[in-house]
Amino acid sequence: APANITNRTGYHFQSPKNWINDPNGPMYYNGIYHLFYQYNPEEPIWGNIVWAHSYSTDMINWKPLQPAIYPSAPFDINGCWSGSATILPGNKPVIFYTGIDPQNRQVQNIAFPKNLSDPFLREWVKPHYNPVINPSGDVNASAFRDPTTAWYGPDGHWRTVVGSKQGDRGVAILYRSRDFINWAVSKNPLHSVEGTGMWECPDFFPVSPMTTDALDTSAFRKGLKHVFKVSLDITRYEYYTIGTYDFVNERYIPDGLSPDNHTGLRFDYGNFYASKTFYDDGKRRRILWGWSNESDSVLNDWKKGWAGIQAIPRAVWLAGDGRQVVQWPVDEVESLRHKQVMINKKTIKSGGVVEVKGIETEQADVEVVFDVSSCLDKVEKFDPGWTDPQKLCSLKGAEDQKGAEVGPFGLYVLASGDGEKRTAVFFRIFKDVNKHVILMCHDPTKSSKREGLYKPTYGGFVDYDINKSAGKISLRSLIDHSVVESFGAMGRTCITSRVYPDFAPGSKAHLFAFNNGNAGVKILQLKAWEMRKALVN
Numbered sequence: 001a002p003a004n005i006t007n008r009t010g011y012h013f014q015s016p017k018n019w020i021n022d023p024n025g026p027m028y029y030n031g032i033y034h035l036f037y038q039y040n041p042e043e044p045i046w047g048n049i050v051w052a053h054s055y056s057t058d059m060i061n062w063k064p065l066q067p068a069i070y071p072s073a074p075f076d077i078n079g080c081w082s083g084s085a086t087i088l089p090g091n092k093p094v095i096f097y098t099g100i101d102p103q104n105r106q107v108q109n110i111a112f113p114k115n116l117s118d119p120f121l122r123e124w125v126k127p128h129y130n131p132v133i134n135p136s137g138d139v140n141a142s143a144f145r146d147p148t149t150a151w152y153g154p155d156g157h158w159r160t161v162v163g164s165k166q167g168d169r170g171v172a173i174l175y176r177s178r179d180f181i182n183w184a185v186s187k188n189p190l191h192s193v194e195g196t197g198m199w200e201c202p203d204f205f206p207v208s209p210m211t212t213d214a215l216d217t218s219a220f221r222k223g224l225k226h227v228f229k230v231s232l233d234i235t236r237y238e239y240y241t242i243g244t245y246d247f248v249n250e251r252y253i254p255d256g257l258s259p260d261n262h263t264g265l266r267f268d269y270g271n272f273y274a275s276k277t278f279y280d281d282g283k284r285r286r287i288l289w290g291w292s293n294e295s296d297s298v299l300n301d302w303k304k305g306w307a308g309i310q311a312i313p314r315a316v317w318l319a320g321d322g323r324q325v326v327q328w329p330v331d332e333v334e335s336l337r338h339k340q341v342m343i344n345k346k347t348i349k350s351g352g353v354v355e356v357k358g359i360e361t362e363q364a365d366v367e368v369v370f371d372v373s374s375c376l377d378k379v380e381k382f383d384p385g386w387t388d389p390q391k392l393c394s395l396k397g398a399e400d401q402k403g404a405e406v407g408p409f410g411l412y413v414l415a416s417g418d419g420e421k422r423t424a425v426f427f428r429i430f431k432d433v434n435k436h437v438i439l440m441c442h443d444p445t446k447s448s449k450r451e452g453l454y455k456p457t458y459g460g461f462v463d464y465d466i467n468k469s470a471g472k473i474s475l476r477s478l479i480d481h482s483v484v485e486s487f488g489a490m491g492r493t494c495i496t497s498r499v500y501p502d503f504a505p506g507s508k509a510h511l512f513a514f515n516n517g518n519a520g521v522k523i524l525q526l527k528a529w530e531m532r533k534a535l536v537n
């Protein structure tokens with residue numbers, strides 16, 4: 001098939017072939033990063049799930065190892081589902097994962113490296129006393145999975161939460177253990193929210209309101225905040241809140257700055273699911289990994305022979321205002337930056353485009369700062385009924401000029417030379433009673449003419465005071481054949497999309513800055529780099 005039919009990524013984590021989903025048990029151990037992931041060794045569709053395993057020294061270039069965990073005992077004979085890694089005292093890693101037993105019940109198991117002196121931790125041993133946690137009492141055995149990295153309390157107990165549901169109520173069931181083997185259920189869940197359905201892949205970690213320095217998952221002291229995230233099976237999106245961990249009452253209490261349900265904050269407003277963080281002791285940062293599924297047709301997944309990638313790992317920390325987290329691709333991805341071009345102080349007039357020339361852009365990294373200071377006084381009015389940014393992005397689109405004053409402006413990525421085919425990454429600015437409202441969107445509706453593609457428009461609001469920054473707002477997009485990951489306002493709002501451009505054979509991807517609003521918008525500076533291929537498995 002011509003290269004543009006496979007759209008295989010060049011520097012995103014993926015498997016040589018077949019299906020991948022959730023990132024599992026990411027960890028940094030003795031100078032090496034480990035990434036495990038849900039993998040079907042046989043087909044490019046979900047099934048036969050094992051934990052595939054790769055290692056890296058920079059989280060960008062990866063070498064594959066043999067699967068670490070695969071069905072072998074009654075407690076996981078029907079599948080080895082998602083889980084996490086914890087580093088125990090004495091520098092001993094342990095994996096916590098969900099096994100599917102002969103009755104198709106979900107149970108929680110542990111596994112240890114067979115040989116701690118193997119730098120790659122290739123073989124893992126599952127003790128015979130597994131499962132260590134059973135779905136007991138009124139726990140729904142088919143909704144009981146994805147144990148988190150455990151944290152150690154000042155009372156000498158380890159704790160973990162397992163995602164579940166009780167009726168329609170999403171629940172994070174809390175367990176406690178002194179020895180990591182015998183686990184007792186806590187009287188109350190760590191957290192639960194009515195009407196949110198099954199909580200997959202919960203994640204719970206401390207953040208500091210004082211610094212951007214990351215904290216180990218077990219960090220515990222006065223004044224810290226915690227982030228609690230779940231992947232909602234009913235919407236297939238993830239939501240998080242920032243709150244307080246009330247250790248005495250064994251509860252997480254969200255701050256209430258944003259709704260604690262399927263309308264709340266998201267790490268990513270696009271195709272990004274089953275994410276998991278870990279503390280990187282090497283560079284003292286917290287890293288977020290998320291899975292980005294294909295939105296190609298299943299038939300085409302079979303033709304390509306592969307499905308699923310992991311997004312570029314992101315450093316994550318609490319924003320200075322404490323209202324949200326901020327994410328930024330790990331610095332190591334910049335080692336792939338190669339040829340660079342730059343555009344300075346160029347105004348894009350209404351309806352205009354500026355092409356970024358001189359580099360190949362199907363594998364690129366672009367950073368741009370727009371300046372809209374000259375038109376902030378004439379923006380269109382915000383309707384307070386517009387509560388759903390994704391809907392607003394579809395409603396308004398990248399083309400809409402009716403009433404559009406400041407924006408839509410942004411980038412056309414993976415575009416054909418005539419700009420007809422493109423994925424639009426853009427902002428649009430509105431005026432609410434006493435503040436500006438910034439909308440950020442991905443519009444892939446014109447990304448490809450191929451049939452059977454799922455091309456949802458994605459959107460999020462950007463909680464960013466554009467007046468404080470004198471009318472400037474930044475945008476970064478990582479472009480890689482069939483994926484676009486965008487970071488608005490230095491990582492305050494992130495959107496990931498999968499797109500499948502179908503250029504004519506031999507023609508290349510183009511990159512443009514565009515402006516479809518009435519007001520002229522200035523590119524203060526745009527830098528774009530061609531990206532080298534990473535060594536990925």
Ligand code: DQQ
Binds near residue numbers: 038082
């Ligand atoms: N994927 C795993 C489950 C998890 C789901 C199975 C989330 O453990 O709940 O492959 O994508």
